[in-house]
Amino acid sequence: MWSASLAAGAWYGRGVRRLCWIAAALSACGPPGPKVPVTSALTAGEGWHRRVAIYELSVRSYQDSDGDGIGDLRGLIQRLDHLAELGVGAIWLMPMFPSPLKDSGYDVADYLGVHPDYGTLEDFERLLGEAHRRGLKVMLDLVVNHTSTEHEWFQSSRASRTGEKADWYVWSDGPGPGCEESNVIFGEERWTFDPARGQYYFHQFFSSQPDLNYRSPELAEAVLGVARRWLELGVDGFRLDVPHQYVENWPKCWHQPQTLAFHQRLREEVDKAYDRVLLGEVCCGREEVLRYAGSDRLQLVFYFVGMHATWSAVKWGDASKLAEHLRFAVQNTPPGGLHANTLGNHDIFRTPTTMAAEASGLKLAATLQMTAPGAPVIYYGEEIGMRDGATWAVDIRDYARTPMQWDDTPSAGFTTGTPWLALSEGTAALNVRVQAGREGSLLSHYKRLLALRNRSLALQEGAYEPLATQSSSLVFWRRHPAGDRLVALHFGASGTIAVRAEVPEGWSALVDELSGEEVGEVRGAVWTATQPARAGWVLKPR
Numbered sequence: 191m192w193s194a195s196l197a198a199g200a201w202y203g204r205g206v207r208r209l210c211w212i213a214a215a216l217s218a219c220g221p222p223g224p225k226v227p228v229t230s231a232l233t234a235g236e237g238w239h240r241r242v243a244i245y246e247l248s249v250r251s252y253q254d255s256d257g258d259g260i261g262d263l264r265g266l267i268q269r270l271d272h273l274a275e276l277g278v279g280a281i282w283l284m285p286m287f288p289s290p291l292k293d294s295g296y297d298v299a300d301y302l303g304v305h306p307d308y309g310t311l312e313d314f315e316r317l318l319g320e321a322h323r324r325g326l327k328v329m330l331d332l333v334v335n336h337t338s339t340e341h342e343w344f345q346s347s348r349a350s351r352t353g354e355k356a357d358w359y360v361w362s363d364g365p366g367p368g369c370e371e372s373n374v375i376f377g378e379e380r381w382t383f384d385p386a387r388g389q390y391y392f393h394q395f396f397s398s399q400p401d402l403n404y405r406s407p408e409l410a411e412a413v414l415g416v417a418r419r420w421l422e423l424g425v426d427g428f429r430l431d432v433p434h435q436y437v438e439n440w441p442k443c444w445h446q447p448q449t450l451a452f453h454q455r456l457r458e459e460v461d462k463a464y465d466r467v468l469l470g471e472v473c474c475g476r477e478e479v480l481r482y483a484g485s486d487r488l489q490l491v492f493y494f495v496g497m498h499a500t501w502s503a504v505k506w507g508d509a510s511k512l513a514e515h516l517r518f519a520v521q522n523t524p525p526g527g528l529h530a531n532t533l534g535n536h537d538i539f540r541t542p543t544t545m546a547a548e549a550s551g552l553k554l555a556a557t558l559q560m561t562a563p564g565a566p567v568i569y570y571g572e573e574i575g576m577r578d579g580a581t582w583a584v585d586i587r588d589y590a591r592t593p594m595q596w597d598d599t600p601s602a603g604f605t606t607g608t609p610w611l612a613l614s615e616g617t618a619a620l621n622v623r624v625q626a627g628r629e630g631s632l633l634s635h636y637k638r639l640l641a642l643r644n645r646s647l648a649l650q651e652g653a654y655e656p657l658a659t660q661s662s663s664l665v666f667w668r669r670h671p672a673g674d675r676l677v678a679l680h681f682g683a684s685g686t687i688a689v690r691a692e693v694p695e696g697w698s699a700l701v702d703e704l705s706g707e708e709v710g711e712v713r714g715a716v717w718t719a720t721q722p723a724r725a726g727w728v729l730k731p732r
Contacts, residue, residue, distance in 0.1 A: 239467045242279020247570040249308050251593045254605035263309040277640025280327035282429050297338040301416040327426035334413050335432045336399040348387045358409040359400050360392035369443035404437045427467030434472045453487045483527025493529035501545045507682040509664040531564040542577050550724040553635045557726035560639040561677045563654040573636040579614040597623040648675040676729040680721045690718045699732040
């Protein structure tokens with residue numbers, strides 16, 4: 191019965207590097223805890239990341255402006271109105287730096303430039319200004335565990351054992367130890383001989399991606415300088431690639447104290463610029479992940495365990511693990527930290543494959559994402575239900591990186607030329623233009639959800655209080671002085687369930703803010719209702 195999740199797990203085994211294995215992630219969580227009320231003001235605090243939804247996109251796949259089939263910054267500028275109208279508050283750009291693209295840009299050759307496929311630094315500055323004019327924050331993907339072998343830093347390091355950058359990478363006279371946490375999809379070898387220097391260099395990923403040496407004070411300062419430069423230019427934060435892997439103490443290559451110490455230094459730089467945000471792609475066990483969040487480290491960390499639990503809830507109709515994961519995150523995220531809620535990203539199959547093929551399941555998952563405690567992060571195309579492609583340019587992860595579908599023309603409005611990657615199936619119905627004009631579409635549901643979250647302090651920063659429910663149901667309060675919201679989600683694929691909640695005195699009727707309809711009845715300060723399958727309600731008093 192785990193066919194979709196196992197398919198995603200198989201993809202990890204063949205080509206994905208950055209997320210936990212599904213089985214490992216789920217088993218790390220342990221059995222569900224008792225269903226008792228858990229109240230927390232986890233999301234209370236300062237920072238724009240607590241108020242908005244973040245939207246991840248690939249510049250290469252979003253919009254082509256010049257007909258060469260490759261998305262670019264000028265094309266992205268043309269589509270900023272879509273993002274503003276959708277209701278997101280920030281965009282996270284996958285790597286746009288100069289790169290040989292052997293790992294789709296996660297092999298950076300110059301941290302301070304823009305890949306010529308995407309435009310120029312001037313184009314990026316214009317994007318920044320246009321985004322800010324629309325109220326959109328801009329985050330960059332900062333990949334500083336390793337560089338490309340083509341980076342000037344590596345070229346200088348390999349040229350001399352005594353030069354200025356000699357120790358900016360990890361070198362050894364012979365192949366050293368590996369890591370307990372193996373990335374076998376990148377090969378078994380972790381040391382590659384470099385004839386120019388006559389030594390071996392260490393890499394946790396491909397041999398074309400040598401690891402940086404954070405034990406070098408000069409290297410650490412150079413990385414901070416990169417962040418400082420982009421902050422001075424006006425970017426609003428960074429998504430950090432594999433931030434748990436910066437320092438190795440073999441055979442331990444993950445979660446070392448020196449890595450956390452560097453994040454504290456990076457946070458100091460970010461705080462100097464005021465209201466800028468660090469979002470960490472941390473793997474794998476939930477206790478380890480949440481250690482990276484806090485007032486003196488990363489403001490946001492991905493909570494991938496919760497993502498897997500959401501897939502399970504939507505696909506199999508059992509929300510018990512999901513309820514437990516939310517309870518754990520609320521109770522255990524350190525003060526000043528926040529977890530990010532996501533349904534998918536650039537490294538895994540898209541949600542119609544991992545979770546639900548039908549719109550009702552996708553709508554239910556989106557409703558959870560926008561109402562649960564934490565910061566929502568949307569992957570481009572999720573708002574229209576984009577499916578996986580069937581071809582790739584670099585590796586199988588490209589299945590989830592096909593061009594954005596804007597209309598039902600042959601190139602989906604992405605380009606006037608030939609797309610760099612073949613479109614996914616279903617473009618006739620799964621596109622922005624068709625769904626924008628159709629009431630009840632997935633896109634209209636996302637817009638309604640985001641508008642609701644953007645105006646509701648309870649959904650942004652309210653305390654979380656779950657209620658005891660059946661296994662197929664998740665019911666919780668978001669409490670806030672400006673007004674409470676009661677959220678009821680039924681993950682079952684068929685049938686109805688009875689739901690109830692004690693409500694404050696004076697509440698005579700509850701209205702679902704998504705449909706505008708009155709739901710259930712209130713008697714003696716107790717609300718009861720019969721909830722259909724796949725239904726999600728966000729309730730307030732009439």
